Structure formats: C-alpha cells, structure tokens
Amino acid sequence: MRVLHSSDWHLGQHFMGKSREPEHRAFLRWLIDQVRELGVDALIVAGDIFDTGTPPSYARRLYNHFIVELRETGCQLVVLGGNHDSVSTLHESRELLACLDTRVIGGVTEDPGDQVITLHRQDGTPGAVLCAIPYLRPRDLLESHAGESREYKRDALASAIREHYTVIYELARAQREALLASQAAESGAEQALPIIATGHLTTVGGQISESVRELYIGTLEAFPAAAFPPADYIALGHLHRAQKVAGTEHIRYSGSPIALSFDESTRGKQVLLVDFAGGALDSVKEIEVPVWQPLLSLRGSLEELADQLVAHFEGEPERETTTWLEVEVETDDYLSDLQLRVQELLADLPVEILRIRRKRAGAAASLQTQARETLQELSVDEVFRRRLALEELDDVTRARLSVAFENLRAELDESDVGEAP
Secondary structure, three states: OEEEEEOOOOEOOEEOOEEOHHHHHHHHHHHHHHHHHHOOOEEEEEOOOEOOOOOOHHHHHHHHHHHHHHHOOOOEEEEEOOOOOOHHHHHOOHHHHHOOOEEEEOOOOOOHHHHEEEEEOOOOOEEEEEEOOOOOOHHHHOOOOOOOOHHHHHHHHHHHHHHHHHHHHHHHHHHHHHHHHHHHHHHOOOOOOOEEEEEEOOEOOOOOOOOOOOOOOOOOOOEOHHHOOOOOEEEEEOOOOOEEOOOOOOEEEOOOOOOOOHHHOOOOEEEEEEEEEOOEEEEEEEEEEOOOOOEEEEEEOHHHHHHHHHHHHOOOOOOOOOEEEEEEEEOOOOOOOHHHHHHHHOOOOOEEEEEEEEEOOOOOOOOOOOOOOOHHHOOHHHHHHHHHHOOOOOHHHHHHHHHHHHHHHHHHHHHHOOOOO
16 A cells, blocks of 8 residues: 655745745646656645635635546545644535545544545555544534633643544544455455554644644643554644654654745655555655745845855756745844845845844844834744733733733634634
8 A cells, every 4th residue: 555645735825925826836746746656545635735714716726626637646635624724615525526536524523433534545445544633623622611720721632632533543443344354255365454544733842843833822732642543654744844753653744845934945845655565554755845946044144144145056057936035134233224235135146035134143132122123024922022021020920921822822823714613
C-alpha cells in the first residue's frame, strides 16, 4: 500500500497583499504528476485545505479541478478539516465528491464510524484502515462551565482528545478484523492491514513558524505524542515545518507545500511518500516540493544588508520570478528615509520588497518610544505585551489578563473560519 501525505495547502491565501494562486496552481499540477509517476494508492491531506472558512472562488475552483483530475489517476483522496477550514464549507459538497472517490471529513460528526475509512489499493483490494480525525474543536468534545481553572480545562481537553482517538482507533481495529475475516472467507488467506491515523493539532516539541495559528489557546498548549493510539503511521497537519514527532519515524508532519511566512523560506518543503508492507510501515520517503515563488528575509544594518544582497544574488541563475523580500534594519536612529535607502540597495536586483521592519540594537521596548514603529511592523501579540508592560500590576492580575487575552484571540480565530454556530 502506497500513501502520499500532505497538509496545510491554505488555498486562497493572500501574503502581504500578494495572491498565492500561481504557486498553488503549480503545486497541484506537480502533485498530480507525482501521484501518477509514483503509483500512489491514496492521498491524505491532513487539514487546512483553505486559508479561510470563506475561500475565494478561484481557490474553490482549484480544489474542485484537482479532485476531478486526481480521480483519473485511480488514487483515492481523503480530505481532513483543519482549524482554518469551515466544516460547513467542506461538507457542502462531500456527498458529490464521494462519487469521485474522495472522502471529506471536515469535523466531528454524530456517528464516530464516519471517521473510519477503508483505503484501497488501485486494484480495488483493501490496503489500510484510516482513523480520519480532523481538527478537534473544544466545543465538539467538551462543555465549558464558569469557574473552571485553566489547568482543569487543559487536562480535560487533553483527556477528551485522547478518548476520541481511542474510540476511533478501536472502531478501526474492528473494521480491520471484519475485512480480514472477509478476505479469509473469500480466498482462504489473510493479508495484514495497517492502521493509519491523522490529526490536525500541535504536539509536544513541535517547531512552530510565524504563520501558524496556535490551537487551544488558554487551555491545551500541545498534545503529547505518547497519547496517540498505536497506529502504524500518524499523518499530522497544522505545523508548517516538516518534522518527525518525538524522534519517531511513524508520527510526522508533512508541513505546508509552500512557504506561508518568511521564516519558513529557509527550509525546503516536502510531501511524504509512505509505503506499507506486511501490514506494517515499511518506509517514509521525503519528496522535495519545487519552489515557484522565492522568499528572502534579511536582517542587519544598512551596510550589512548591502553585503548580504550581493552574496545572495551573486552567481545566482536568472529567474523569471522576482524574489519577495523582507528586510529588518537594525538601527537606533530614526531614519525618515529608511524605505528610500532600502530601495536604493535593491536597484537592478530581481526583488520586490514586501515588508521593512526596524529593530533597535538597544533600549527597552515601549509602545510610545520604540523608534516610531508602525502597527504594520508589530504582531497583535506584541502590541498586547507592550501595552501590558506599561501597567503596574501584580503577577496574579497580569496572568489573568494574559489568559483573558489568549482566550479572546482563540474565540476570534474560531469565528474567522466562518463556522455556523
């Protein structure tokens, strides 16, 4: 059985005013070619198909066209909902897509059996049983009550997620036994079947990038790897950097196929080719995804930036696509012509600058005195932390305000995906 693991496509993303449509279109075309060339039996996309719960029409067209084209390869597709996805948006066409050999699990449903899927080889025989677990929203698993402490909520949510995995895994085991019994009755022989699980969440020790929206803020920071069921392979989404979890071969984040923030551009992107033999994991191969839109982040003084630009582009082959650039200038002086000076450094270079930030070498942070920074240069969290630092508060009050802020951010993030209440 051969499975391709991908996640976090974020179709429809706008990056500092720039559309990612050309990159996504190129990636999906490339992915179809990989499925054909590698003879993939099933493709698993572990959440965040879209960047928002109300994706633009071109993103929906890309998604639908990809599904139609993938079906021609004979590869089965399983789509899991992520925290950026709207359950209702994903589910609005799932019955139709099921006719195209695509299973969509946008969120938790009333019947846990909906999350257990038999994956077939291209010859039609069962090849694996999948615990198709999407992003688990706290409201799908728990009832919240006034007066509950942060620690209680965290422990309760961790237990509820662990219990959900256990329930689905046991159903998958039962389905595997039924499939093996059917095989034995038909042919007199059994072929072992692996169990695969999915997830869209942060795990303990996972490396987070700038573009990742935290999950379970104010409650569960990260889910321990030891709490997953003993599946043969666990295909995870949410973290955009491809990585193994807790040093294991069988618990993996595939990462996003394109860099969704500047700090992701320093590492290559990939999809994972997962092979099973004898009912167990045989190998995991990392397949590098091409770069269609280069991103570059530079930091230093104006003099250092000039040297870095020369070093980066010297000897580089000419590209049809300009590089998107982020610059962080280290200076204690307020330079009214900073943008002009940076643009002069870029003259005749194949770059387009998307963001200029200033970083002072010394002095304490302050909303009013930090080198006249603009809000565009700060994240929401940075604005809150700096504003809080100006107040004379005791530790208890400061901690309560921080938790309240984090919970409010989580509620706003939930509403951003356009979910019906």
